[in-house]
Amino acid sequence: MSGPKRAAAGDIDGLDHVALNVSDMERALGFYRDLLGCEVLGQLRLEGGRRKLVYLRCSGAYLELFSARRPAGGTPAARDAPPIGFQHVAFHAADVDAVAARLRAAGTPCTLGPLDAEGNVRLAFFRDPDGNDVEIVSRLPDMEPYRPGWD
Numbered sequence: 001m002s003g004p005k006r007a008a009a010g011d012i013d014g015l016d017h018v019a020l021n022v023s024d025m026e027r028a029l030g031f032y033r034d035l036l037g038c039e040v041l042g043q044l045r046l047e048g049g050r051r052k053l054v055y056l057r058c059s060g061a062y063l064e065l066f067s068a069r070r071p072a073g074g075t076p077a078a079r080d081a082p083p084i085g086f087q088h089v090a091f092h093a094a095d096v097d098a099v100a101a102r103l104r105a106a107g108t109p110c111t112l113g114p115l116d117a118e119g120n121v122r123l124a125f126f127r128d129p130d131g132n133d134v135e136i137v138s139r140l141p142d143m144e145p146y147r148p149g150w151d
Contacts, residue, residue, distance in 0.1 A: 010098030012091045016137050017055075017062035019087040025052060025067050026148060032056055038063060042143025044119050054146060062140065064090075088125070088133035099136045100124040119143065 022028035032038045038056035046053055052067040068082045093099045100114045103126050111133070113124035119141020126134045 010093075010095050010102060012093050012099060012136070014092050015061075016090040016092040016135075016140075017064045018089050019064040019066060019135075021066045021068035021082045021084050021087050023068055023084050025054060025065065028065050029054065032058075032063060032065070040146045041140070043146045044141055044143055046118060055140065055143060086132075088135050090135035090137050093136050093138065096122045096124055096136050096138050100126075103136075117141075 020028075029040065033040055033056065036058065038058040041055040041057055041062075043055070044053045045051070046066075054065045056063045056065065064087075066082070066087060068084055091099075096114045100110065103124075104110055109127040111125045111127060114122060114136075115124070117123050120139075121141045122138040124136045126136070128134050
């Protein structure tokens with residue numbers, strides 16, 4: 001019996017995280033942190049501080065929660081707010097560019113990158129055959145400690 005397969009250069013070497021859009025970060029943390037026991041690792045501010053992203057760890061798995069606050073009314077901003085629920089699934093790769101090149105060569109639609117992103121990560125986004133967003137990412141981002149609220 002052989003051991004686990006080691007990832008070759010340009011291969012995916014594991015599931016990194018699942019990302020969810022949540023309508024109320026504190027309520028979501030009350031569920032994932034307080035009820036399920038996930039450990040909060042930290043947060044990032046995105047879009048000039050308008051959105052918050054919080055990383056949690058539960059054993060060897062990671063969960064990424066994105067704030068998806070919805071402006072009131074039928075304004076364009078309210079209509080363009082991200083849908084609540086599943087956002088993307090992310091896979092870790094030491095060489096994001098090599099994985100991205102392989103996916104592109106196979107005709108997989110690329111929606112972003114590869115590029116260096118907030119939090120000091122290298123990433124690329126693709127669409128799976130059903131249109132789900134799939135991220136290829138190099139590492140967990142550099143985060144600041146979690147603080148409740150938006151300040």
